[in-house]
Amino acid sequence: xxxAPRTVPTPRLDLIGLVVSDMAASLAFYRRLGMEIxxxxxxxxxxxxxxxxxxxxxxxxxxxxxxxDPGWRRPEGGHRIEPAFRCGSPAEVDAVYGELVxxxxxxxxxxxxxxxxxxxxxxxxxxxxxxxxxxxxxARA
Numbered sequence: 001x002x003x004a005p006r007t008v009p010t011p012r013l014d015l016i017g018l019v020v021s022d023m024a025a026s027l028a029f030y031r032r033l034g035m036e037i038x039x040x041x042x043x044x045x046x047x048x049x050x051x052x053x054x055x056x057x058x059x060x061x062x063x064x065x066x067x068x069d070p071g072w073r074r075p076e077g078g079h080r081i082e083p084a085f086r087c088g089s090p091a092e093v094d095a096v097y098g099e100l101v102x103x104x105x106x107x108x109x110x111x112x113x114x115x116x117x118x119x120x121x122x123x124x125x126x127x128x129x130x131x132x133x134x135x136x137x138x139a140r141a
Contacts, residue, residue: 014057016056021074025126030057033085046059057083097123101123106128120133
């Protein structure tokens, strides 16, 4: 039996979106991680940025999501997605984690040397989503 070649484009990951309860608080957190977010975006109901390589990262307020999905409810009992930010060295993982916690963000997992060969830590964004920080362990200075 012959299988016809696929005639539609292959799906590709284009955008990662977060639903946030406080746009300004969320954008301030992600700016601390080096994301270049336009000034004044704090009052917008939808914000998106294009990352290196073309992938987009976006934020929508809970109100925006409810406008097209009236039954939407805030997730409970844990997060479902965890952005991960590569740091330049294990020392940078420690430093970024420390800076975020000192700025009032909640640490979830303090930096540790993971068995898979990375220095790893997790901090929570303003909505309680885990955000991983990592670097290759062999990048130690």
